Amino acid sequence: MEKQVIQSVGFRNTKNDKGEITGFQFKVRLPYYRGIFLSQIRPGTLYVDGKKIDKDQITWTINGEEFTNEEMAVDFQTHWATTKPAVLKVKLAGGLEQGYHDLKYGFCFTSSYMPPIVQSGLNPDKESMVFMPEFGHHVNERHLLIV
Numbered sequence: 001m002e003k004q005v006i007q008s009v010g011f012r013n014t015k016n017d018k019g020e021i022t023g024f025q026f027k028v029r030l031p032y033y034r035g036i037f038l039s040q041i042r043p044g045t046l047y048v049d050g051k052k053i054d055k056d057q058i059t060w061t062i063n064g065e066e067f068t069n070e071e072m073a074v075d076f077q078t079h080w081a082t083t084k085p086a087v088l089k090v091k092l093a094g095g096l097e098q099g100y101h102d103l104k105y106g107f108c109f110t111s112s113y114m115p116p117i118v119q120s121g122l123n124p125d126k127e128s129m130v131f132m133p134e135f136g137h138h139v140n141e142r143h144l145l146i147v
Contacts, residue, residue: 005029005140006103007085012146013095021095023057024146026103027085035082036109038067038075042122044106044139046090053090061087096146106139 007027016022030036043060046053060067062080066089080086088105108122 004142005031005107006105006142006144008142008144010085010087011103011144014089021093023090023092024095025087025089026105026144027087028105028107028140029085030080030082032082032109035079038062038072038078038080040109040111041072041080042108042110043069043072044108046088047102047104048090048096049102053092057091059089061089098146100143100145102141102143104139104141 005028007029010025010027013021013024038060041060043055043058045055046058055069058069060069060072062078063084065078067075067078110122
């Protein structure tokens with residue numbers, strides 16, 4: 001059974017205070033029973049309709065707070081619970097056109113109880129050949145609709 005990390009609810013264009021479309025957002029869930037701290041997350045690469053989106057165009061919103069990848073890397077206190085999806089906001093002038101879009105996104109995370117040398121080769125863009133939920137490889141593809 002495929003893990004649906006990218007959620008269909010919440011996929012929409014985003015607007016600034018002036019009503020201009022500035023990008024889009026989508027939600028991802030954490031399929032790990034313990035939850036993790038932000039410093040454990042290893043964000044992957046986002047592809048929309050086959051086009052690569054730079055990581056610096058993406059922020060994560062967790063517990064109502066927005067974080068860049070750099071901020072997450074050093075945040076050892078904010079915890080992402082498995083029961084609450086993260087909202088990923090993507091800066092993209094004009095957002096996405098109405099209709100269907102193909103999203104591919106992956107992330108992984110480290111585990112405090114695993115030796116660092118075992119986790120040194122984690123690749124958030126590629127599923128592990130061996131299913132190891134403690135390493136949290138979650139690459140997912142979805143065909144979603146913006147209306």
